[in-house]
Amino acid sequence: MxxxxxxxxxxxxxxxxxxxxxxxxxxxxxxxxxxxxxxxxxxxxxxxxxxxxxxxxxxxxxxxxxxxxxxxxxxxxxxxxxxxxxxxxxxxxxxxxxxxxxxxxxxxxxxxxxxxxxxxxxxxxxxxxxxxxxxxxxxxxxxxxxxxxxxxxxxxxxxxxxxxxxxxxxxxxxxxxxxxxxxxxxxxxxxxxxxxxxxxxxxxxxxxxxxxxxxxSRSTLLTLSSGTAQPLLTEAPYGTTLRELATAQGTPDACGALMGGLFGGLIGADSLNLPLDPTTLTAAGTSLGCGAIRFLGPGECPASVAADAVDHLAAQSARQCGICVAGTSSISTTLAALATGRADGDAPEKLLRWSSSLPGRGACGLLDASAGTAGSLLRIFPSLVRSHLDGPCPGCASSPPDGRRLTVPVPKITGIRSSETRIPRPSPAP
Missing domain, CATH: 3.40.50.11540 (NADH-ubiquinone oxidoreductase 51kDa subunit)
Known part of the structure; x- marks a missing residue:
């Protein structure tokens, strides 16, 4: 919960x-x-x-x-x-x-x-x-x-x-x-x-x-999650650091995060010192987006999280735009192969090409999110990508891609908060 x-x-x-x-x-x-x-x-x-x-x-x-x-x-x-x-x-x-x-x-x-x-x-x-x-x-x-x-x-x-x-x-x-x-x-x-x-x-x-x-205007609701601790719905003022948010969520030793829902891409541990501020985050190459942040906990591999994200996007494609269907599916398949140690040697090159050529070519932002996630993995974790060409890391080997892992449940509402003050019920608008 x-x-x-x-x-x-x-x-x-x-x-x-x-x-x-x-x-x-x-x-x-x-x-x-x-x-x-x-x-x-x-x-x-x-x-x-x-x-x-x-x-x-x-x-x-x-x-x-x-x-x-x-x-x-x-x-x-x-x-x-x-x-x-x-x-x-x-x-x-x-x-x-x-x-x-x-x-x-x-x-x-x-x-x-x-x-x-x-x-x-x-x-x-x-x-x-x-x-x-x-x-x-x-x-x-x-x-x-x-x-x-x-x-x-x-x-x-x-x-x-x-x-x-x-x-x-x-x-x-x-x-x-x-x-x-x-x-x-x-x-x-x-x-x-x-x-x-x-x-x-x-x-x-x-x-x-x-x-x-x-x-x-200078505070925002946030949905914080990770693979190692309970999700948290919170409200925080701008200026709070991402590291402070990770600590509040129960992942103080986070090694990075997936930002902005699925639109902000991956960031590394050094970026967790960034303040919660849309302008600052955009300048740093990421995004606050809808305020959903998934921290990477100990033992979680960025390649696996990226594969989970694009697996979800591929399953959710509206299937209206051929370029989106083909592009998102290709990125998803390649990231899954990378995470599980089955990728060909040219996988990084293909992901890099797609990350730069596909954004802006669909009717909505789903293709952009897929390409952006792949691009951020290559940019922020290049050595990790190369190491996965030789075989999966222990975390990825035990956890094949599954977009359902990213879902966060709504907090439980237990009752109705009432007031002792009686108020007149207004008449409906004509």
Whole structure:
């Protein structure tokens, strides 16, 4: 089971709250200042811009820019809370929807007010999350009509064009871009697709206008795991080092990590001194992505972890793009052969060629993630790659590639956190 522990100086100010194993009720949320009319939509947009809040879905795009772009697009905009986390090592979004649905719905309603949207969706693949959101909508109907759209859980289902396609009644599969959803999304209308953590942080900025959003924008939810210790869902401020995170997760002697879910590639032990900061990590050649970090514990081989990652990606291919199907499969097969000591002598050369020639050639980022993982293994652990040409290391020999090892379960929610304060139930929006 995944543990929960806040690394924030003051847990009450973060997303995890004081009781992360329970679902908050509408009464609890309102008593704590939720759904309050603290700022006008325009003022809130200015605060979001001033805070520097970036999206928490993986790309890290400035939240204010996305909001303003949809707002200025005209027409009848749509807003979507994207809770479909396809990364196997991430559990934060499903936890948020199960434990703090009102925080997410508050942020969704504020995004609708900022953009002028009169239609909103919550997009999920987790049945437990869908039930909690449905219950929360019954407790406190928002000003904008909200529809829950469920989908099958796959790696590509949360990609923004796949979200649009599924809401419009099609399969949850990516489409070519442009147009992007902010230009032409659900029903052909300008559409804001925002990660649920991003929306939750927008709600926190609105609830604490005196803080001006700086503290809220400079912390993030993280799903930490390894092959040697229990997974951990945590919240940490920017500036916390990766080594400190590894220690908190129970892998203090980590020799590296797989970063950003499956998008940040592998890093070595020397990079664990890097601070948790998207800009710094990008400059160092890696990525925070969706906040999922898998540390390499004692006895774990980077070649095996890379093979696990691409094994998962190959199994999750949408099978729409021939170059992705062939490329990801080739990388997966070659990494598996390398990890198990069966690779030909030209395996490193082939992996290097694919890592540089394949990115950007698929409809979504799955092929990029596969190529990036292979490239980082060659770049960070070259001597290890060469040694595997002569035979597998003990760790790889006893553990053939299996992408299922990367999956992290959602922390258990044990009850409902209620407030003694009675609140009037609002009327549904017309």
């Amino acid at each position: 995944t543990a929960i522990q806040s690394l924030m100086p003051d847990a009450e100010t973060g997303l995890l709250g004081t009781d992360p194993s329970a679902t908050e009720s509408a009464g609890t949320y309102v008593t704590a200042g939720g759904y309050a009319d603290t700022l006008t939509p325009g003022e809130l947009l200015d605060r979001i811009c001033e805070s520097g809040l970036r999206g928490r879905g993986g790309a890290g795009f400035p939240a204010a820019v996305k909001l303003r772009t949809v707002r200025e697009a005209g027409g009848s905009p749509v807003v979507v809370a994207n809770g479909e986390e396809g990364e196997p090592g991430s559990a934060k979004d499903r936890w948020l929807l199960r434990a703090r649905p009102h925080l997410v719905l508050d942020g969704l309603a504020r995004a609708a007010a900022i953009t002028g949207a009169r239609t909103a969706y919550v997009y999920v693949s987790d049945p437990a999350a869908a039930e909690r959101v449905k219950a929360a909508l019954g407790e406190w109907p928002p000003d904008v009509p909200v529809e829950i759209v469920e989908t099958a859980h796959t790696y590509v289902a949360g990609e923004e064009t796949a979200v649009v396609r599924r809401i419009d009644g099609g399969p949850a599969l990516p489409t070519s871009k442009p147009p992007r959803p902010y230009q032409e999304g659900v029903g052909g209308r300008p559409t804001l697709i925002a990660n649920v953590e991003t929306l939750a942080r927008i709600a926190l900025i609105a609830a604490r206008p005196e803080e001006r959003g700086h503290r809220t």
